[in-house]
Amino acid sequence: MARPNEEVEALFQEYADLISITTGDAHRARAYEKAARSIGGYDADVSRLDDKGLRAIPNVGSSIADKISEYLRTGRVSAVEEARTRVPAGVRQLTAIPMLGPKRAKTLYETLHVSSVPELVEAIHAGRLRDLRGFGARSEEKILHGVELMQAAGDRVLLPVAGELAGEIVAALSAVTGCVRCEIAGSLRRMRETVGDVDILVAARKSEPFMAAFTALPQAAEVVAEGPTKSGIRTRSGLRVDLRVVHPDAWGAALLYFTGSRAHNIKVRRIAQRQGLKLSEYGLFDAESGRRIVSRTEEKVYQRLGMPWIPPPLREDRGEIEAAQEGRLPEVLTRRQLRGDLHTHTDLTDGLATLEEMVRAAADEHGYSYYAITDHAPALAMQRMTDEKILQQREQVRRLGASLHKGPRLLHGTELNIAPDGGVDWPDGFLAGFDLCVASVHSHFQQGRAAMTRRIVRACENPHVHVLGHLTTRLIGKRPGIDIDPDEVFAACARTGTALEVNSQPDRLDVSDELILRARGHGVKFAVDSDAHSVRALDGIRYGVGTAQRGWLTAEDVINTWSRQRLLRFIEAKRRRGRPAG
Template structure:
C-alpha cells in the first residue's frame, strides 16, 4: 500500500488535473499540484497532524487542509467526487497517457467527442488530431507511442508500490498465530523495476490463521481462491497477492522455488535431474528413494546443488549460474557500501525541503558525504540565478561541521541542451565540487541527435555524472532513442560517471543497460535524485538495480572514501581545455 502521504498527494494531483479538464481556474489547479508534491514529500505522517499542522506544510492552505481532513475521516473528498462525475472515466484514462495530460484530453473530448483511449488511438491514426489547435501530426505520433508505452505496462506497478503493499501484508501475516517466518518472494524479491503480482511466503504448521490474516486484511477486496498451501486475493489497489505456506523445515527450499525466475528455476531443476535428484518447494530429494537432502535454508539447497548462494536480485538466468560455478559471481554492491549521495535537491529549485532539513536527513543515514545539486538556469521554470547558486555555496560552506564528519559538496544538475551544451560557462562550472548533467527536454530528437548530445555532454570536462541517462519514466515515458553503446564508449573514454537513478519512477540506467555499459568499463553512481527527505529512502531501489546490473561496490563511485572520490573528480577536470 502506498504511504498515506503519497495517497493523499495522488488525490490532490487528480483534483488539479480534473480542475484543468473541466475548465477550472489554472492558477487554482497549479496550487493543488504544488500541494500534492509537498504532501507526498512531507516526512511526517498526515494522520498525526491537526489542521494547524497540515497548514504548516508548504503549499497547503485552509481549503486544501480541509480536503485532507475530510479524506482522513471518510476516505473520500466530495469536491473530487463531484468533478469525477462530470468527466467520463475514459477521459480520465486518457489523461494518464504520456504526452497527453488534462488540457489535451479536454481538447479532444470537446472537439472530437473522444471519450476512451481506443477512440483516441483511432483518431490519431486517422489524422483527426492534425488540425486541432496545439496538436498536429507530430503530436498524434507521440500520442500513439504514449498509448503503446502505457499498454506495455500490462497492469504492472512500480516496485515501490508493490513493496509497500507486501510489507504491510507480510507484517499482518507474521502476527498470525503459528507463523514462524514470512517474507515476499517472486519478482518483488528479485527487485524487478515493475511487478505484476506479489508473492508472499510464510512458514507454519497450520496455514489457517495465516490465511485468515490475509483474507480478512483491510487491503483485501476479493478472495480469488483459498486452500491449505495457497491463497490468492485481489487487493483494493487492484494488485493480486498470492500467499503460500510451507512447513518451517522447508523454508529455504520454498524461498528458492518461489523467488527465482522461471528460466532460473528450470536450470536449477535440470541440474538436480542430472545429479539424480528432484527439486521442489519442499526440498531437494533423491529421485529414487525420496530422501530429503536439503530444505531448511537457501544456502543448504544451493550447496547441495553444488552452487554458492546466489543473491535474489541475480536469479534471472542471465549467466549467474554459470558464473557461480566458475567462481566469477562476485559480491554485488549493497546499500551499506554506499557512503553518500551525489544527486539531491532542495527547495531552492524544485525540492520540497530546505537545505538544512535535507542535510540533516542525509546525516541520519550516517553518510560520509552528500552533494546538493539543485537545477541550473536553463531549466527556466526553476528560476535559478548565479547569485542564488553562489549564496547556496556560501551557506554550505558555513554549515560544514554542523553535521558531524559528513562533508557537504556543492554541485548542480545541469541541463543537456539539444546540441549537447550545458548551463553556465566553464569559469562558473569550475567552482562546483561536481556537476551532474541530465536531459530534461527535446525527448523526441532522432537517434543521431540524441547520441551526439549525450556524447558531447560526456566530453565536457566539467560534467562528472550523466543523470538518468535514458530519461525514461516507467509506464509514462519511453527512453530516448540513442546509440547507447556509443554513449557508453564515450563515457568510458572521458571518465564520465553514469547514474543509476534510484527514483522508483526512473531506475535509470536499468539493469540491462548497466550490464552493457559495464562492458565498456564505465563507472557508475547510485543516486537518489531526492526532492524530499523521504526520497533518500529510495536508495534501496537504486542499489537493487545496480545489483541486477552485476555491479560490485568498487564500480560505484559513491561507495568510495571521500578522498578517493575527490581525486577522481579532480582528475576528470584535467581534461579541461587550456
C-alpha cells in the same frame, strides 16, 4: 495500505488534470500538482496533522488544507466529485496516456468527441487527428506508443507500492503464533522495477492460523483463492497478493522456487536432473529413491548443485548460473557499502526540505561520510535559480559543513541542464567553483537519435560534468525514454571519466538493469543516487541499489562506495582532462 499522504497526492493529481480539462486554468492546475507532490513527499502523516500543521506543508494553503481535512474526515472532496461529473471517465483515462496529457485530451473530446482509449485508437487509425491543430502524423505515432506503454504497464505497480504493502503483511503474519519464518518472494524479492503481484512465504508447522489471518487482513478487499496451504487476496487498489505456507524443513527449496524467475528455476531444475536429482518447492530429492537430500536453506540447495548462493536480483537467467558454476559470480553492491549520495535537492529549487533538514537526515539516518547538494541550475527556468542564489547556498553549505563535529563532508554541487546542443548552464569559470556537477536532460525530448546522442556525448566531454544523470529521462509507464545510441554514450562515459547515474527514484530507475549490463561492458563507472527532493525520499536509494544489483554492479563499479579521497581524485581527474596542456 497506502499512506494517507499518497492517497491525497493521487487525489490532487487527478484534480489538477480535471482542472486542466474543464477550465484550462494552467496556474490553478499547477498549484494542485505542486501541492500533490509536496504532500506525497512530506515526512509527517497528514492524517495526524491539525490545520496549522497541514498549512505548514510546502505549497499547501488554506483552501488546499481544507480539502485535505475534508478528505480525511469524509473520504471524499466535494470539489473533486463535482469536477468528475463534468468529465466522462473515458476522458479522464486519456490523461493517463503518456505523451498526451489533459490539454490535448480536452481537445480530442471537444473536437472529435473521443471519450475512451479504444475511440482514440480508432480515430488515429482513421487519420482523424492529422487535421487538428497541434497534432499530426508524428503525434499519432507517439500517442499510439503511449497507449502501448499504458497497456503494457497494466496492473503492475512500482516497487514502493508493492514493497510497503508486502512489508505490512509480513509484519502481520510474523506476529501469528507458530510463525518460524516469513519473507517476501517473487519479483518483488528480485527487485524488478514493476510488480504484477506480491508473493509471501511463511514457514510454519500448521498453516490454518495463517490462512485465517491472511484472508482477514484489513488490506483485503476480496478473497480470490482459499486453500489449506495457499490463499490469494486482492487489495483495495487491485493488487493481488498470494500466500503460501510450507513446513520449516522445506523452507529453502520453497523460497528458491517461489522467488523465481521462471527461466532461472527451469535451468536450476535441469542441473538437478543431470545429477540424478529432482528439485521442487518441497526440496531437492534423489530421483530414484525419492529421498530428500537438502531443503532447509537456499544456500544448501545451491551448494548441493555445485553453486554458491545466487542473490535474488540476479536470478533472471542472464548468465548468473554459468557464472556461479565457474566461480565468477560478482559480489553485488549492498546498501551498506554506499558512503554518500551525490544527487539531492533542497527547497532552494524544487525540494521540500531545507538544506539543514536534508543534511541532518543524511548524517543521522543514513550515516553518510559525504553528501552532495545538487539543486537545479538556471536553464530549468521554473526553478528560478540565479547566480546569486547558488553562491549564497555555497556559503551556507560551507558554514554548515564547518559547524558539523560529526557527520558527512558536504559537497556543493548542482544539477546542470543539458541543452539541445549539449551545452550546460554556466561557463567554465563558474562551474569550476562547484565540488561536483551532475548533468541531465530535462527538455527537448523529441530530438532525433543522432542529435540526441551527440548532445549527451558533448555533455560528457565537458570537464566539469562528473555524473550523467537519469540517462533516458523515462518515467515508468508514463513517459518513454529518449532515443539514443546507448553504446556510443557509454563509450563516451568511459573515455571521459564521467560516471553514469543509477537514479533511484522508483518511477525512473534510470538507467535500467539491461542498460547497466551494457554500460558495464564498456568499463563505465556508476553513481547510485537518490535524486531525493525530500527527507523521506533519501531512503529511496534502496531501489537504486536493487537496480544496480540486477545490473551486476559491485562496490568497485560505484563511485559513491569509494572513500572521500578517492572520489575527489576521480572528480579532479575529470577536470584535468579538460585543461589545456602546459
